[in-house]
Amino acid sequence: MTDSTDLVADQVQRLTSIDPLLPPISDPGSGHTLVAAIAGGARVTGVLDIRLDRGHEVQELRPYVGRYGGVGMDAVLRALRARFDRTPPDPESMCLIVWPSRDADCTGPLLAHGLLPVLALGVRTKPAELPRTPRAEVREGNPDDASAVLRLARQESEYSALFSVSAPHPSASADEALAEELRIPGRVWVARQGLHTEEITGMVQVAELRAGSWERSCLLPAGRWGQILRVAVRPDERGRGVGRALADAAHGVLNRAELTRSVVWYSPLNPLASVFWHRQGYRPLWNVWQCRPADVVR
Ligand SMILES: CC(C)(COP(=O)(O)OP(=O)(O)OC[C@H]1O[C@@H](n2cnc3c(N)ncnc32)[C@H](O)[C@@H]1OP(=O)(O)O)[C@@H](O)C(=O)NCCC(=O)NCCS
Structure with missing residues (x-):
């Protein structure tokens, strides 16, 4: 025994x-x-x-x-x-x-x-190779972007829910939390369609993982880690480089904060996210x- x-x-x-x-x-x-x-x-x-x-x-x-x-x-x-x-x-x-x-x-x-x-914790441990030629313009989000950003976030949640066995979460408090994030510098970045329009086609939300978070306490090697909390591109704009431009912007923010390692939660069953994150330098560490x-x- x-x-x-x-x-x-x-x-x-x-x-x-x-x-x-x-x-x-x-x-x-x-x-x-x-x-x-x-x-x-x-x-x-x-x-x-x-x-x-x-x-x-x-x-x-x-x-x-x-x-x-x-x-x-x-x-x-x-x-x-x-x-x-x-x-x-x-x-x-x-x-x-x-x-x-x-x-x-x-x-x-x-x-x-x-x-x-149904879920994987993807990790990126090498600094991102930046800059790559951007295929979309990305700027910092602000409270005026709230309705476009919340719409994109809801589209992302609905799409991600297709690959989940959990009960859907109520969205009102999630909306409020995201609107609040738009007030914090450097947290939310938006892609816009072209030089002559302000129409928003994608968003990314980024932060440093808190020291007491579950990921840092139980799942990751010691030290500081960045996290990409959400990325979403309008359905009719996907596959044209907007997501990559948003990921580059997020990694640039993390690099400037000396966070060369970052994580993202995604579903291995999501046919868009599973390909996308691996192309951005992430690989799965844990499966849920x-x-x-x-x-x-x-
Ligand atoms: C995931 C998502 C943000 C990617 O954004 P995107 O603008 O469609 O992606 P891009 O066009 O920038 O593609 C980036 C890379 O991923 C690859 N890629 C993207 N979608 C792909 C697909 N369906 N099949 C194969 N490769 C794909 C591209 O080839 C590209 O590689 P390259 O830059 O080396 O050429 C977008 O598809 C989306 O909003 N999906 C729905 C919401 C979602 O799943 N969010 C992630 C939750 S974790």
């Missing part, structure tokens, strides 16, 4: 050999401990954290599979299914597992047990696997 301390140390060793950018995991956190046996008498574990998020039950599993990789993941997910049989999750609940993107060995078991990789309701886990 492998004890839990060995499993954590094992897991750190295995994951850092899979992807050197993964930070060391330390504290498994609180929750219900699941234990599963695998061939040869070894055991693997998982910690199940059950919480409420915007009124919906979230069951987050943190597997500790150590050196056992996909075999261990399969065993922990079987233990999760057995727990759901004993204690059924809420019909509106969601199950989620955050797992390193490059751990290909665990992908098959996650899929086989009914989870889907989800199913809804949680009882979908097989």
Whole structure:
């Protein structure tokens, strides 16, 4: 049998050999401990954290599979299914597992047990090669741009929701927060259609990741990171270089703040974003696997 301390140390060793950018995991956190046996008498574990998020039950599993990789993941997910049989999750609940993107060995078991990789944390660790010849003019946004920027943000949210299993979020408070961002210098940038018109065709929102954020506390190597929070181009203007010009502007802002590393959340299922971000120098570090309701886990 492998004890839990060995499993954590094992897991750190295995994951850092899979992807050197993964930070060391330390504290498994609180929750219900699941234990599963695998061939040869070894055991693997998982910690199940059950919480409420915007009124919906979230069951987050943190597997500790150590050196056992996909075999261990399969065993922990079987233990999760057995727990759901004993204690059924809420019909509106969601199950989620955050797992390193490059751990290909665990992908098959996650899929086989009914989870889907609906989100990825993309990372860019080299300074952007700037300037590239801009294909659209980008300027700093201001409060007068609010209606165009909010319209673009809503279009982006509607499009991104096509690739989500979560409940849609209420948008009034998100609108207010974005309008507020337009008052902060350097946060929102807009692309305009041509030299002779002020019509806005795209927007990008950028910031430094807060020191206590989940990403900096749990998912990233230590140090400062920038974040692109949102990018949207008007549907009839996509594929003409506007998004690239916005990404360049955002990276220029981050470079000037000495943030040469940045992150973006996107869905690997989004056919536009998944191609776009990789072309802008990002690659996936973590995937968020989800199913809804949680009882979908097989
Ligand atoms: C993602 C989005 C912002 C990209 O903006 P865009 O103006 O369409 O992208 P660009 O024309 O600047 O393309 C930039 C690069 O991505 C590539 N690209 C963009 N869309 C592509 C597609 N559908 N297929 C293949 N390549 C694509 C281009 O080839 C280009 O590469 P290059 O600059 O090296 O030639 C835009 O499509 C959009 O608003 N999508 C809907 C909202 C969304 O998904 N937002 C992201 C959420 S994370």
